[in-house]
Amino acid sequence: MTAVTTTDNTGKSKLWKPPIVGVVTFVLMFFVIGLGHTFMVLVEHTLGRENTYMASFFIGAGAIVLLWQGIKSRNENLQTWIGFLAALLVWMTWIEFFFMFYGRSNWGMLPRMDGADGLQVSGTYPEYMILGATVGLLLMQLCFYTFDKDTRCNMFLWFQRRLGLQKGLGISTKTSRDRNYAIITFMETIYVTWFCYVWNLLCFDPRLVGNGDLFFAVNMATVFVSFVWSGYCFARLIKFKRISTALRYAIPVGNIFWVSFEVSTKWKLFTDIWVDPWSYKLELSIVLGALMLLVFLLVIAPKKPSELGKTRTG
Amino acid sequence: MKIFIKTFAIAASLLLVGNPASAEKLKLPLGMGGVPDIGAISCEVFNNMMVVGPLGTKRSLLTWGEGYFYAKTGKTIDEILEAAQAADQSWDFDRLTAHLVNFCAADPDAQTSAAVVDLGEHLLQQ
Numbered sequence: 001m002t003a004v005t006t007t008d009n010t011g012k013s014k015l016w017k018p019p020i021v022g023v024v025t026f027v028l029m030f031f032v033i034g035l036g037h038t039f040m041v042l043v044e045h046t047l048g049r050e051n052t053y054m055a056s057f058f059i060g061a062g063a064i065v066l067l068w069q070g071i072k073s074r075n076e077n078l079q080t081w082i083g084f085l086a087a088l089l090v091w092m093t094w095i096e097f098f099f100m101f102y103g104r105s106n107w108g109m110l111p112r113m114d115g116a117d118g119l120q121v122s123g124t125y126p127e128y129m130i131l132g133a134t135v136g137l138l139l140m141q142l143c144f145y146t147f148d149k150d151t152r153c154n155m156f157l158w159f160q161r162r163l164g165l166q167k168g169l170g171i172s173t174k175t176s177r178d179r180n181y182a183i184i185t186f187m188e189t190i191y192v193t194w195f196c197y198v199w200n201l202l203c204f205d206p207r208l209v210g211n212g213d214l215f216f217a218v219n220m221a222t223v224f225v226s227f228v229w230s231g232y233c234f235a236r237l238i239k240f241k242r243i244s245t246a247l248r249y250a251i252p253v254g255n256i257f258w259v260s261f262e263v264s265t266k267w268k269l270f271t272d273i274w275v276d277p278w279s280y281k282l283e284l285s286i287v288l289g290a291l292m293l294l295v296f297l298l299v300i301a302p303k304k305p306s307e308l309g310k311t312r313t314g
Numbered sequence: 315m316k317i318f319i320k321t322f323a324i325a326a327s328l329l330l331v332g333n334p335a336s337a338e339k340l341k342l343p344l345g346m347g348g349v350p351d352i353g354a355i356s357c358e359v360f361n362n363m364m365v366v367g368p369l370g371t372k373r374s375l376l377t378w379g380e381g382y383f384y385a386k387t388g389k390t391i392d393e394i395l396e397a398a399q400a401a402d403q404s405w406d407f408d409r410l411t412a413h414l415v416n417f418c419a420a421d422p423d424a425q426t427s428a429a430v431v432d433l434g435e436h437l438l439q440q
Contacts, residue, residue, distance in 0.1 A: 103367075104368060104369065105368070107370075108367070108373050109367055110347035110367045110370040110371060110374060111366040111371070112346070113347070113348065119355060121365070121366050125367075126367055126370075205345055207346075211344070
């Protein structure tokens, strides 16, 4: 067994210090979510709907192969990036495009209508109506993390403390070296995206909240919770020094903040440029350029040896 | 006087019950997809619905049309298609719905009922 150690060069960088690491990862996450919507629209229009469904299977399978490469790696930073990218691809293809296939083409669901006369197509497309119905499945899955003594997720740890579960669950037996950050980031991205989608969809469901005062109140409360929750997490995020940790923490922060953005867009406070790339070519090109630059900067930024797997024994 | 009041009361109640302006428009249960009467919307709305729910939307209008054809001829869609086949016309789900979709795509200002009427003219001509 050998232990490789390298010099910690993060301290030499004048740029990659708090709060820069947190701010950059948060902005990156916000751009990724927005451009994820754009990517889906472009894929659908470029390949055509039927080809998209077919291609989805293979893109998702390719993402799993990529994930395996990340799982095999000992580099935490690489694991995090690969886990994140693979999850985005799997979510867009195996979840959203598959739901689109079932809702629009297979089951023949009718679009939900909106507007005063009920003659405008609502943004809750058939695939999102199906996604909203997965709330029970989501809650069932979240039980696993609630009762997992080895979880490191702050939200579940908070639940365990508040509900007095920790004594019954016992002490965690895993150290950071036992954790594979590729699969952790992969699952985190999937669950956070799923949770935030369902949260949004339930708040928009007219059967649950109507379309009058209760709808307004629930969505106002959603914006409030989303701002406070993401603001609290952002305040923690900007203290992060390690890029890999910040990147993983930014996934929920960006997604929770996005919930308020979705509500605001529904209220027409913002134009939803993400799903109309043909009308906003310049704007979206600039955002894409900025995203690529941020990714490049994060990749070349100095890392702690532990992030690169250089202190691990092997 | 009593007879006058009674007559007035009956007339007033009949007016209130029979007044079409006071009738509420049909609404679907909240959360449900689609529109209450797909035969009474513009082709523009139909075209927008087709983008997001193509299969369900065209199937819904065809079902509306099947009711219309039955009311008009007393024949079910299978009986109509059988007669059409005898006259060397071949129709299936895709061809029937394509007729409706193409009609609406060509004339977004028309009503969807016009698309059904137009389909009927092709189907029932034999």
